[in-house]
Amino acid sequence: MTQTQIPPKPSDEAEAGAAEKELYEGFSRFGLIPLWTEREGLMPMTPEPQAVPHIWHWGDLYPLAARAGDLVPVGRGGERRAIAVSNPGLPGLPYATPTLWAAIQYLGPNEVAPAHRHSQNAFRFVLEGEGVWTVVDGDPVAMRRGDLLLTPGWQFHGHHNPHPRPMAWLDGLDIPFVSATDTGFFEFGEDGVSDRSTPHRSRSERVWGHPGLRPVSATEQDTPNSPLAAYRWEHTDAALAAQLEVAAEGHPGVLEPGHAAVRFTNPTTGSDALTTLRTEMHRIAAGQRTAPVRETGSSVWQVFDGSGVISLNGTRTDVVRGDVIAVPSWCEVSIEAGTDLDLFRFSDAPVFERLNLARREYS
Numbered sequence: 230m231t232q233t234q235i236p237p238k239p240s241d242e243a244e245a246g247a248a249e250k251e252l253y254e255g256f257s258r259f260g261l262i263p264l265w266t267e268r269e270g271l272m273p274m275t276p277e278p279q280a281v282p283h284i285w286h287w288g289d290l291y292p293l294a295a296r297a298g299d300l301v302p303v304g305r306g307g308e309r310r311a312i313a314v315s316n317p318g319l320p321g322l323p324y325a326t327p328t329l330w331a332a333i334q335y336l337g338p339n340e341v342a343p344a345h346r347h348s349q350n351a352f353r354f355v356l357e358g359e360g361v362w363t364v365v366d367g368d369p370v371a372m373r374r375g376d377l378l379l380t381p382g383w384q385f386h387g388h389h390n391p392h393p394r395p396m397a398w399l400d401g402l403d404i405p406f407v408s409a410t411d412t413g414f415f416e417f418g419e420d421g422v423s424d425r426s427t428p429h430r431s432r433s434e435r436v437w438g439h440p441g442l443r444p445v446s447a448t449e450q451d452t453p454n455s456p457l458a459a460y461r462w463e464h465t466d467a468a469l470a471a472q473l474e475v476a477a478e479g480h481p482g483v484l485e486p487g488h489a490a491v492r493f494t495n496p497t498t499g500s501d502a503l504t505t506l507r508t509e510m511h512r513i514a515a516g517q518r519t520a521p522v523r524e525t526g527s528s529v530w531q532v533f534d535g536s537g538v539i540s541l542n543g544t545r546t547d548v549v550r551g552d553v554i555a556v557p558s559w560c561e562v563s564i565e566a567g568t569d570l571d572l573f574r575f576s577d578a579p580v581f582e583r584l585n586l587a588r589r590e591y592s
């Protein structure tokens with residue numbers, strides 16, 4: 230048996246320097262990095278995200294998406310005419326934050342985005358317009374302003390626009406998270422979409438879309454993602470309006486004064502609608518300002534209606550309908566409503582809550 234060679238202790242400074250150099254060369258040669266050179270980067274006192282707070286204005290996004298509609302065909306291969314926001318702190322990556330993808334997708338008259346499926350969870354949120362159907366596992370789901378449409382992981386989905394008008398919407402996916410964890414799978418479906426019918430209500434909504442009523446059926450299992458494919462604006466709007474009314478009558482019901490919020494949930498479990506993505510709609514009454522708050526995990530907001538000012542780590546920016554806002558981990562956020570202000574928000578909170586890494590601090 231060969232014995233491990235232990236180098237003799239260096240006797241003077243020059244020898245110590247040479248010995249240290251040799252030690253670090255040894256680390257490098259064998260693929261090792263000592264903690265003492267890396268500790269601060271590995272374990273900051275509070276989160277130090279590379280992603281930065283950033284705002285993309287709808288007035289810049291939409292014309293470019295429309296131009297892409299003129300110049301770039303949609304079809305097999307590229308799959309979607311989706312243009313992702315790229316956080317300036319994550320240069321070259323099509324990521325809003327380290328975990329969240331957000332894109333504007335544009336589909337022209339009579340165009341079809343072909344069916345496929347992937348393990349990434351996805352949703353669409355419609356800022357304006359209507360006339361596209363997203364066909365989710367064979368169920369055609371109409372898309373209209375204010376609606377949230379779900380495409381849970383591994384369900385086939387394609388979109389078609391049978392109308393003479395183009396339509397654009399916001400896509401949200403957990404692509405960066407799935408990429409970082411090497412858990413992505415993808416499969417092509419048939420060319421086009423399986424069902425070109427255009428029902429007002431999908432089968433999913435007809436079965437699952439009745440408040441507080443769970444179907445008693447032969448398949449009564451809870452599902453990790455929501456079986457409800459569409460959350461309609463008329464319901465979201467009514468829920469937000471009612472919260473503010475109840476609060477105005479002197480009863481509890483809102484998140485904070487003048488600030489109503491609802492979360493889109495999975496009716497089988499009451500948890501978030503998608504396992505990796507939290508989706509919410511917020512309404513802030515004109516003149517109200519939300520309490521500054523920091524949270525771990527990141528989020529993306531889109532102004533749905535109205536205008537106001539968003540403060541991100543103390544920097545104030547005016548926002549109007551359609552603007553998309555990236556909020557990195559531990560960034561302090563406060564929103565002031567100029568007019569009554571409706572905002573859609575999505576985040577990675579379900580992941581960090583499950584992992585016991587969720588933290589929130591009010592300033």
Ligand code: 1HN
Nearest residue numbers: 309311332334351386400402
């Ligand atoms: C996707 O399937 C959609 O279905 C949108 O609309 C964006 C980005 C990357 C990969 C798949 C969609 C996507 C996507």
